[in-house]
Amino acid sequence: MEIRLLGPVEVLAGGQAVDIGKPQRRIVLAALAADADRLVTTTTLIRRVWGDHPSADPRASLRAHVSNLRRLFESQAGLGDPARLEGGGGGYVLRIGPQQVDIFQFRRFLREASQPGIAVPEQLALLRKAQSLWRGEPLAGLSGEWAQGIRESWRLQRLEAVLAWARAEIRDGHPAELIGPLSEIVADDPLQERAVAALMHALYAAGDEAQALQLFHTTSDRLADKLGSSPGTDLTKVHIGILKGELERPVSPPTATIAHRQSASASERVPAELPALTAGFVGRVSELARLDALLGKQTPATVVISAVAGAAGIGKTTLAICWAHRIADRFPDGQLYIDLRGFDTEEPLQPADVLAQFLVRLGIHDLPVELPARAARFRTRLAGKRMLVVLDNAANSEQVRPLLPGAGSCCVLVTSRDSLAGLVASQGAQRIDLDVLPHAEACHLLTELIGGRAQSSPQAVAALADQCGCLPLALRIAAERALSRPAMALADLVAELGDEQRRLDLLHADERTAISTVFSWSYRQLDPATARLFRLLGLHPGAAIDTYAAAALAGTNVHDTQQMIDTLRRGFLIQPVPPDHLGLHDLLRAYAVRLATIQETANDITAAATRLLDFYLAAAAEAMDLAMPGTRRQRPRNMVPSAELPAWLDADQAMEWLTTERQTLIDVILYAARHGFPQHATRFGAVMFAYLLWRNDHLADALVVYEAALHSARQLGDRASEAAALLSLGRLYHSRWGRLHDALDLHRQAQAIMRQLGDHHGADLMAGSLGAVHLSLGQTREAAEHLQHAHRAALGKGDRWAQAIQLVNIAMLDRLHGRYSAALIGLRRCVTMFDELGDRTMAGGALMNLAEVLSLQGLHDEALRQAEYAQALRKGTSRIGEGMAATTTAVILGRLGQHEKALRHCEDALAIHEEHGYVLGQAYALDGMGRQYLATGCAEQAVTRHRQALAIFRERSMWIDQTATLNHLGAALPAAGQQAEALQCHREAIDMARTSGDLFQQAKGLHGTAMILDRLGDQQQAQRQLGKAIAICARLGFPDPHQAILR
Incomplete structure (x- = not known):
């Protein structure tokens, strides 16, 4: 730590x-x-x-x-x-x-x-x-x-x-090293005379006497203007020393320039994403100096590190990260880093996906769809900033070009095995061709890594450096091998490597011959079973592999696999990935894949991939059964694992596994879809739908999985799986993104397929999803018909989870139409059913709705207890769900008069939803904030928040939520002196509420209209509108209509 x-x-x-x-x-x-x-x-x-x-x-x-x-x-x-x-x-x-x-x-x-x-x-x-x-x-x-x-x-x-x-x-004799750090201090405090004096001395010693003298005159003028004083002893002494040539300076001074610093805005997110420095970095002095010189020009620059001789493993990333750390504090607005996977076993990252990641890291979640729009948003975000962007392992100029900021005050550092000639020609990038280490530096690196034995065997170290081709990655692997065999003389190891080189004809197909030799040196020391495991690990599509998955790949037991993993780790052929996984460097992965294609048959490779996919599918199903047992009937069964599965003790451990393996599962699903295993891809989507929809806060994951499942189902001609994928996509579009019309279309396609297949029962169950979308659209008649139909189908099938889901939506329809008693009965029953099914996530959702209905009836204390319980249930299971529960709690706290506390809950909810890119959740939180701002006398802030929320709801056609937010905005606008617009908001809300049958919002709109008309002097019309509002409240059973309307 x-x-x-x-x-x-x-x-x-x-x-x-x-x-x-x-x-x-x-x-x-x-x-x-x-x-x-x-x-x-x-x-x-x-x-x-x-x-x-x-x-x-x-x-x-x-x-x-x-x-x-x-x-x-x-x-x-x-x-x-x-x-x-x-x-x-x-x-x-x-x-x-x-x-x-x-x-x-x-x-x-x-x-x-x-x-x-x-x-x-x-x-x-x-x-x-x-x-x-x-x-x-x-x-x-x-x-x-x-x-x-x-x-x-x-x-x-x-x-x-x-x-x-x-x-x-x-x-x-190294004054140039000082200029950057001293320049920053002087830029922060130009009147700090001791720092100015030190910088003058450094500039003079580095050969820039004119700049040193100019700095003295500039500082003298500042002292006179700001303080009315003359330079003190320190400055004067250095000034005279420069004039007389008496200051200490090296014989051959390097040149340098001053880099100035601008401070970042504290209100904006400042990323600091540089990877950790590599231990034992040596050499590259001239390359570092060139990079320093490029940065010192103070002009827009794209610095590209490109290797032309032995590109792989030559140390591009190590050099880039080392230099980036050295200059990071010159870029106070932050440092972005990403591995573009340009030379990887999988496809390189697409520029649009990279920009999406960058924008999210910079706090922007409302992403444009098209690449040019994303690139423009990125350039806008970086305008006026001093930011360092490190683009590691680029494939070509085309991949990099959209990722370049427009701001000249930013620095972009690119590493690639490509020369990036297009970037040099069109963007003016400055290229540094990185070669292998000079022989002396290679020997120095080996000596640093190996220690005492190397110091006493300089000839063997020199020969070892030759055998490794002075390639940094190869040198590190060789050093690790030497350390693992302390009893063997280095000269014997060198001789062993020389013998190996004659037996690698099959691995000499391209420019990576030298490093393949060194890899083979470690590889040939492995026993046959461990060597086979290494070959197969290269086939794993993910970046992090646990012991169980490795055992599945190899078809061995976990105990033996762990021993083999330990051997591979000691040989530096794999690297640890927290918390308890392993990974392969991309070169080692490529080497393993090459070995597998040579030494394994096509059937062997297919069998290994099948075992791996079977393992993840069975493990995911087992974890889902523990974590979300209520949805068991919604998932395919009969998955027999081909390998040992983790032994989870409870739902929390199972959910922790799903969370830890999330990215690996996504990689595996995509592999299945792209490499001839469509049945696995479709089954993954069916197994994980509940987790991806309601427990997973990474919304893009769900889209990737469902689109892969849909593609695979269509490839197979599996119509039932196609319908399941369409249904899941529709649920995602509805509940997470608010794309209601797209969701409706997908649900209808799914239902039509089920009817074509003769599965009328399945089609009837799908009606529930259609009903939920119609409800959000305010089409309550259609919603009621579909929801009742789906509930009857769930009853007929004995599917309690599906029954409970339909009952929640039916209760929401009852609440909308003022049938509060029926809504309470239905919601209490739902909570009990979800509890019995062990589904805390859905129980929390039902409790939130229950709390809202209780609060509408004036039972605020009980409502608060239920809302806080819902928040507790959601905590640790879904951050998005936790944020939604916080918003519900805030509404009830506001009705209890605890507005400051309510506002904090809304702010917490907004932060959660912004973090996870859940735009609908942001709208609910913003609307809640507006209500609390109004209650505390902050009308302008209230109006702003309500407008933001309304824009989101309008864009997504969220009819019910638009109606409520229009009334909230109408209540806030008069306090901001905007009576006419307020009247218009309430009248629009009344019309929308009448269309959907929302009695409570009709009453609120009529009451708000009456208040505005009364202030405008039209008491007769005001009384008429107020009378209508009171009549509706009486129908709703509110004992105090005036108080109820203010809820």
Whole structure:
């Protein structure tokens, strides 16, 4: 576990960033980590987190944040050194080693560097390490007096460190290294004379005497203008030293320029996505210098790293990531990174998909469909920003071109095995052709990795570097092999590799000969079973493979497979993927696939793929039966696993497996659809429909799965599976995206197919989905007919889950038409049925509807209990469901007069839905926020939120939701002085409510109209409208019509 504060606050476990959660939780973590291993009292924490404006119950909020942080630490306990959060003594203590918090590492390096008598090279190494820990502004993005005060204190500490480093670097003859960091400090504080003096000295020592003198004159003018003073002793001394030529400088100074910094907007998402640095990076000095020079030109630049000799494994990504980390703090608006998979066993990523990922990471979820529109949105988002974009493993110029920002203040770094000549010609990209390491650097890398044996055997190291072709990836694999055989002399290992080269004729088909030799060196040491497993692992379509899946591929038991995996890991042929999976580097995957095609028959490969698909299909079905048992009857049966399955103890463990394996399952389903296994693709869609629709927060996954299932079903001519896929797509379009007319069309197609097949019972059940869409469209007569039909079909089949689903929708129809007693009876019955079926997700949904009906009847306390219970049920099962429950709770809290608390619930819901791109959920949360803003006297904010919600509902033809939101907007507009538009909103709502039979919204619209007419002086018409509203309320059974209408 590692906590980083010198930049955006981050937690790393096993080298990977861990999601901390809400921004306020980051402040709590920072407030504890800044005093790690020391008690921080509750009072102090509250002051640090909330300052002089604490929340209504800051201690409760603090306890919640601490509880979430504890869970985070516990969930990552197995990855590296642990961290614990302990309570007691009136506060909390974060138990963590000082080496695990970057600010304490920074201070330790400074202390060691200031020891008397320390040699300059050792001092420089420590000071460079200290500087490398800074990733930008400390505690970036955190607000408040405490955070600002800490920032100022740590900036001063960094200044002292940079000045000490500057003195050491100049003494050692490397002044150019200082110009970037010193320029940033000066840009942040142009009147910091000691920093300016150090930068002048560095510029002079680097050979840019004119720039140093210009900086002195610029600073002198600023001092005179801002402070009315002259340069102090430090500046004057350096100035005179430059003029007299008395300052220290190296004999052959490199040139350098100053890079200026702009600060990022704290209100916007700042991505920090660079992968971790590779251990043991050496050399590439000239390439790094060229990259620095390109950046220093201060012109729009696309920097491309391209390898022309031995492209694979040559270290493009390692160099790119190393340099990106060096310059990351020059791009305070963030760093984006993506592997474009240009040279992979699977298809390269499409530019449209990459842009979708980038836009989501930048906080934009309402994505255009077409590539040009997405590219334009991306360029707009980056306009005026200083952002670093790393595009790793690009296929060609065409893949990269749409991903380029238009802003000249951004830097794009591309790696590719292609020369990207088109990008150089048309976009002015600057190409650096990366070759293998120079022999001396290759030997240095081997010595760094192997250690003592290498230092005592320089000739063997040199020969080993030759055998590896000085290819960085090959060198690392060779070093790992040497370390795994400590008793063997390096000279013997070199001889062994030389013998192997003569036996690789079949693997010398292309330019990757050298690395194939080294791979084969590790591969040939494997026993036959382990070698076979390695070959078959290359066939796995996912990036992360667990032991059970590996066993299925090989057709071996899990125990033996785990032993073989351990052997492969020790040989550096696979790499660990958290939490407990394995993966293959793309070159090793390609090597494994080549071996499989040579040594395995076509039947063997087909059998392995079939075993793997059978395993995932059986495992997914088993997990679904545990996690969502109520939907068991909706899934195909008779799946006999060909391998061992994980032994889940309960529904939570099964759901955790589904969540962990989500991306792998998607990759497997796509593989099945694209590689001749259409039956598996269709069955995956049928098995996982309930998870993808109601428990999975990644909406794009569901679309991918259902489209693959539909394509495969049509390929097979399997009409029943085609109907099932169409039904699932329709449900997705309806419930998740609000594309109601598309959903209606898909449902009708599915139902028509079932009738053609003679499955009238199945067609009748599908009527329920049609009814649900008609209900959202406000077509209540059609909805009632379809829902009742589907309910009778479910009763006839004895399908309790399908019965409960129809009863929920029928109850919603009863609520709409004012039959509240019938709605309550139906919803209570639904909750009981879902509970008995073990379906917490659907039980939570029914409880939300029950709470709304109770609240409409004025039973707010009971409604609140049910809503909070619904929220608890949804917690941990579906973030989207949790957000919807929070919105329902907020509405009821508002009716109880707890508007501030209600607003916080809506804000939480909005954040969840924005995070997951659920636009309909955003609309519900925005509408709820508008109601609370109006109740607290913030009319303009209320109007804005209601308009935003209404736009979403109108675009998606959500008739019922439009009606309610029009009334809410009509209630807010008068307070903002817009009576005429308010009247128009209410009248439109009345017309829509009459069409759908929504009595409550008719009453609300009539009441709102009456209030506006009364204010406009038309008391007679106002009384007429009010009378109609009161009459409807009497029909609805409200004892106090005036109070009921305000709900």
